Every structure is written in C-alpha cells, then in structure tokens.
Amino acid sequence: ILTTRDYLNLTSSSASINGEGLSGTPTSSTWNQFAKKVRILVPFIWPRKSMQLQLRVIFCLALLVAGRFINVYVPIYSKLIVDSMTATPLVFRWDLVLTFAAFKFLQGGGTGGMGCLNNLRQFLWIRVQQYTTKEIEVELFRHLHGLSLRWHLGRKTGEVLRVMDRGTDSINNLLSYILFSILPTISDVGIAVIYFVLSFNLWFGIIVFCTMFFYIMATIMVTEWRTKFQRRMNLADNERSTRSIDSLLNFETVKYYGAEDFEVTCFSEAVNKFQVEEWKSTASLNLLNTLQNIVVTAGLLGGSMLCVYMVTNKHGLTVGDYVLFASYILQLYVPLNWFGTYYRAIQKNFIDMENMFDLLAEKPEVVDSPGASNLVITQGVVEFRNVHFYYNPDRTILKGVSFYVPQGKTLALVGPSGSGKSTVMRLLFRFYDVVEGEILIDGQNIKHVKQTSLRRAIGVVPQDTVLFNNTISFNVQYGRVNAPDVDVVNAAKSADIHEKILTFPESYNTQVGERGLKLSGGEKQRVAIARTILKSPAIVLLDEATSALDTQTERNIQSSLAKVCANRTTIVVAHRLSTIIHADEIAVLKDGEIVERGRHEDLISRGGVYEEMWQQQLRAQSDADSETTEQENQ
DSSP: OTTTSSSSHHHGGGGEEEOOTTTOOSOTTHHHHHHHHHHHHHHHHHHHOOOHHHHHHHHHHHHHHHHHHHHHHHHHHHHHHHHHSSSSSSOOOOHHHHHHHHHHHHOSTSSSSHHHHHHHHHHHHHHHHHHHHHHHHHHHHHHHHHHHHHHHHSSSSHHHHHHHHHHHHHHHHHHHHHIIIHHHHHHHHHHHHHHHHHHHHHHHHHHHHHHHHHHHHHHHHHHHHHHHHHHHHHHHHHHHHHHHHHHTTTHHHHHHTTOOHHHHHHHHHHHHHHHHHHHHHHHHHHHHHHHHHHHHHHHHHHHHHHHHHHHHTEEEEHHHHHHHHHHHHHHHHHHHTHHHHHHHHHHHHHHHHHHHHHHHOOOSSSOOOTTOOOOOOOOOOOOEEEEEEEEEETEEEEEEEEEOOOOOOEEHHHHHHTSSHHHHHHHHHTTSOEEEEEEEEEEEEEBOOOHHHHHTTTTEEESSSOOOBBBBBHHHHSSSOOOOOOHHHHHHTTTOOOHHTTTTTGGGGOOOOOOGSSOOOHHHHHHHHHHHHHHHSSEEESSTTTTTTTHHHHHHHHHHHHHTTTTTEEEEEEOSGSSTTSSOOOOEEEEEEEEEEOOHHOOOHHSHHHHHHHHHHHHHHHHHHHHHHHHHOO
C-alpha cells in the first residue's frame, strides 16, 4: 500500500479525495441489503476450485441435518427409560439405555459442543474455512493493489490494514454463527413446537412458540438499538490503532522534536475515547442480557407448571412425559440462551464487514481499455502531445505540455516547485490518465496498452527510496523477482554497491530494517539503482534521484546513474541543475507550461528563467562554501 512519497515521490496534496473515508459512520441497519452482501460472499464460500472441498461441505451439512434428528430422539429415549422403570412388571431395558447413550455420544452436551457429530463436522470444516479465508484475503489484497494512486494517498495504512483484518475474520465468524448456530437453533425450535403440538397438546406448542417469538423479537429490537454504540466503539478503536501506528512509523521524527510526551498524551486521549464508547456498548449489552433472561424464565416457568399439573391430575401425561418435556426444554434453551450472543456477534461481524465491502466496491480510476494490447518496445521513444492534466478541476497542473524524447536520449525537466515536473512522471507511468492530449511510447498511446506491459518497460529511481523490510538481496532482486543470484550481484556491481555489501555482517542477507532505515541515504539510492539495472527497462525515470543526498554523495552516485541511463531513453526531474548540464535537452516548466527548452549552454545564453535559476544556485553554493571556509578558519 502506497503511503506519502513512497513511490515517485507522491504527496497527499496531489490527490483529490471525494466521499467518506473507511471510517464513515453508516446509520442504516446492518441487515439492509443482506441479500446483496450474501451474493458477494458466495464466490468465496463455495469451494468451486476443489471437488474434495465441495464434498466436505455437503457432508458437513448432512451431519448438521442428522444432528437435528438426534436432538429429538435424546429426550424421547429419556422418557422411554423412565416409563420402563415405572411400568409393571419392571423390565431391565438395557437396549433403551444403550440407544440413549449412543445418541448422547453423538449429540454431546445441550448445544452439541462436545458431541461426536459436531467434532467431526468441525474437523472437516477446517479446510473449508481455510479456503474461504485465503480466497477473501488474496482477492482483497489483489483489489487493493489494483486501486488507483489517488485512493491510496487519501487513506491511512493502519486503518486499511485494520479493516482487512476485521473483514476477513468476520466472514468465517458469520459462516460459523449462521450456518452452525443460528439456523440449527431456529430449526430445533420449529421442530420442538411441532413435536409438542402433536405429542402433547396445542398449549405446549403455544408456550414454546411465544417464548421463542418474544425472545427473538426482544433480541433483534434491542440489538438494533445498541448498534450505534458498537459502531462508535469500532470507530474509536480504528482511531486508537491508527494513532499508535502513525506515531511508531514516525519514530525518528518524534525523537527529533522531543515529542514523546505529546504522542503519549494523544494516544492516551484516543484510548480514553475508546473506553467511553466501550462502556456504553457493554452497558447496553448487560441490559439486553437481563431482558432475555426474563423472557426465557417466564417461558420455562409456564411450560413446567402446565406439564406438572397435567401429570399430577392424570390428564394423559406420565412422569416420563415430564422428564421428556424438562429435558427437551433444557436442551432447547441452552443453545437458545446463546442466541442473543450469536445475533450480536453476527451484528458485529456485519458491521466489521461493511468497511471491507466498501473496499471491494471501490473502483480503480485507471483501468485497461477493452481489448488493450501489450506495449511493444521497438526504440523507446517517448512523446507528450498537448497534454492537459489536473488533480482538481479548479487547479490545472499541466497546460498543453508537448515534448519528444528520441531513442537513447535524455530529457531533463526543471522548474520551480509545483510546476508539474513530477506529475509528468506519474502520467507517463500511468498512475493517472491525462485530461486531454496523448502520451505515446513508440507511437502507441499508453491508454490503449496494458498497464503491466507499460510499467514493465519503465524503470524508476525515486527521490526517497523506500525498501522492503527484508534482505538487501531481496530488495535488489525486486527489480526482476525471478533473476538468478549472479544477475543480482552483477547489478550491485554496476551500481557500485557490491563491495559495500560485502562489508556488512551478513553480506547480501543483511536485513535493511523498516523502510530501509538501517542503510544510509546513499546506500539506499544505490540499491534502487541496482534493482533498476536488474529490471533492464527501455525507459528510465529519475525523479530528483539525488536531491535528498549531500553534494559529495550525489557526485559519487552520478556515475552509477549514468550506467542506468546508458543507451536508454531517460527523463530526469532535477532540482540541482549541475546534475543535468549534459542532458540532450532541458525543458523548463513554469505554472504547468514549458516556457523554455534547449541544451544547457543555449538556455544560459538566452538569459531567461533557466539562467536565473542557474545563477541562484551558483550564489547559494558560493554562500555555502564561504560559510564553510569561515567555520574552518575559526
């Protein structure tokens, strides 16, 4: 995920972000568009790529159905055993006891949590669950990499990662709760109502039905009411997480300004805000639990009183029937007592899924056109034709920019900050599409070629190289991930960093640290140069590749950059004009337009914008040299 100035020196000020962020607060019920959410999930749930996993799913569902029948027969056999002990003559019905024990072994406890059927189903479901997790995580990861740069610049990395984690976890939780908890519980209730109406009388069925109805309605209504507390708690949790990640990623900046106490205070405030919302959510949960307990107790009391009355007054029920009723109700109410927990968990997971659905619903700004072909590189000629571009309609960045870079030549782009130099790079790399005009490579409009082939042909050495938290070898090899080790070493030699790497404790296997912070600025730039050499692109973009380095380091790296650009079409964005005096052409950008172009000597002789910039840098360098001399003489 791209963050500020990670690649091509991108800045968040360049992006126009419209719409709500990931943490927007929805006000509608999480059950809205339930069918649409399920349709999105179906491709990830059903293991269409594996017949073996499909058979596992079918077998797990069969075990689920078998469990419903067993839940009916366990209380029935309890009744039969009791009746056999009260009947005359007394007979030892070992067969009933054995059958009851077998059913109980399959069923387990009241919820089936310890039963053989449930354990077997859970075992078989492990691979299905892993399939679902992988499908969702990989698809979401692919989708995020496919989104446009404008979107990434407007999002916080910690927030996006939090949404990914919650979203993927919520899918498996929803499957487990709905498929193996809610549906079986509701089925058991329906079967119980029918059984009591047919085997006892209508009143028993009414008591069970009314208890279930009021319990479910109370659960749904109160849970919907308290949803806003859960949402606010999630938002506060996101802010807390984002705050901590942001602070730790900027560890050095915090130290530079001695802002540790400030960061701790800000994080403490975020934690306090989270705990306030957490208290509201927990308090409303306790209220719901109390209401549920009242409903369940009332139903259990009414049913028990009726059953005992009919047994003692000889209305056709036996002691065994009371045992059947009591055991059945206990068996039914144990999982039913968890219904509120299941419902709340489903509610929470739907909330967690909402942001993930927002991610999946995001559309990339830059997409391959229908029928796009691969870019065919013949010479590597780059041409801009009357290119207009803006990030926001109220501020145009490029106004009719045109230039032509022949094969193997170098074009340098210079100009004041904000004149559009780096924007030219982003447009050529197709991070954005032009508003008007064309960008051509070897006569092919880049809007009509596949992005992968376009970016394969272009190598970039950015101003601030950000490395992966991995080995030096990995970071160099990233230029061509399937490159053999010998090519990696040769690329490092060409970038004049091979000898330096050999001095590290673990040579090429040395870890570079988070964002490459264990390496110096010059070393990171040489790694970037090495992987660009390894990529061997037809076109090279140098976006102020040495402006962040000191003068001596910059001079040392110039020879390495020359090797990268040799015989390749090159576009250079430069701040220090001394680095581009040998360019084949220099284009001076000002306010989004090319106001001057030519070679260094020609532009100096004209006395225009370029010559003024040149004189300013000479004076600045002279002042710096004078100051250094004075310090040495003191």
